[in-house]
Structure formats: C-alpha cells, structure tokens
Amino acid sequence: TGSTRPERILAAVQRKATKGDARSVVNTIDQYCRYQEWAMNVGDEKGAILDSIVCEVKPSVMLELGTYCGYSTVRIASMLPPNARLLTLEFNPAYAAVARQVIAWAGVEDKVVLIEGPSGDWIPKMKEEFGVTSFDLVFLDHWKDRYLPDTKLMEECGLLRTGSILLADNVICPGTPEYLEYVRGSPRYESKYFRSHLEYTRVEDGLEKSVFLG
C-alpha cells in the first residue's frame, strides 16, 4: 500500500516549502506537479487569474468547492485580509486530511474553515452552522457535474446576493457544459470567460467569472 498522490504532494511541501510561507507552499506544489507528477490543482497560470479576481473582489466571506490538496485554498487565503474567511468543502476524508496539513504548513489556518462532506448536504446548512449571510465570491473546482446543481442550490438557499461572484475552473477541460450554458444564458448572471490552459499543460482551459445580478 504505497502513498497516494496527495500524500506525496504533502511530503514535498513538508520537505521543500518554508513553514509559514504560503507562497513557498504554492510554488513547491507547482514545481512538484509540473516536473514530478501532474495533479489537478488550479495551477500557476489559472492561479494568477484567480489571484487577480480575489484581489479585485476583496471578499469578506468566500466559499471554495473542492479543496483537494489545499493548493487553491492556500493561494486564496494568502490574499485575504486577517478578518476575512474562506470556507472550503471537501468530500474525501483522505484529501481533507492532507489539505489540513498543507494549510497548516502555509500558516493560513486562521482564515480557513475546512468542512468535510458533500456540498449538497452542507450548502443548505451554511447559514445556521457557520453564520453565513451570503458569499462574496465562490470558487467552483469540485466534481464538474455538481457545478450547476450546487449553483442552483446556493440561489435557493439565499447564499448569493446582488454582486456575488462565481468563479468556475475547468469550463473547457474537463468541461462543464450544462453549467456554462446556464450562467451564459441566464438573465440573472453576467458572465465572462478568462482563457488559459489546463494546469501544467498546453491544453486549452479557462475560468468563467459570473456575477449574480439578483
């Protein structure tokens, strides 16, 4: 029973990244996944677009769907002011266990609430369990067939307000056709595509930024 890919990524972080230095953790994971073994982090190229949108929005309360190893969790948290909160949802306990350690190594645990379990169960409980009124920014990077149902669920639960922003990874590769059709076709969203590449490759991919109009 060898190690898993997330465990090997964590090992690289604990071996090579400077403890307490979020950028060093991000750079270490990018190096490892570009030169040792590919992994489904948003990566450096799309990550720079993510950074620019986090900086522009300056969210007080943000949601990430799909923590995985915690790469984008650390990337986002390092951009947030001290009193801002990033809630991140992870379904797989083994991935969550790795992510907690990556987040701790980066020193951003005070800004992050990692929630274990399926988004479908937790989204309806956000208000009562975490005191969330609405999300300023949501980063969708979990199962691609959950992007649309979870967006509709957030609407129904009143978790989006006029101006809330959805930022979706992988809208080209692997692709999220139903979600894309919905946000681009709905009068309740103003959508914009940021062209990029699939992490660590030359394959086209991109992020879709959609502003909820209420």
Ligand SMILES: O=C(NC/C=C/[C@H]1O[C@@H](Sc2ccncc2)[C@H](O)[C@@H]1O)c1cc([N+](=O)[O-])cc(O)c1O
């Ligand atoms: O499949 C992809 N991502 C799915 C990610 C899924 C992550 O989210 C939860 S699922 C969940 C469910 C419910 N609630 C929370 C988390 C999984 O345990 C995993 O940690 C993907 C694939 C490629 N690719 O090239 O194949 C590239 C990417 O950038 C990708 O994001």
Ligand SMILES: [Mg+2]
């Ligand atoms: Mg992704």
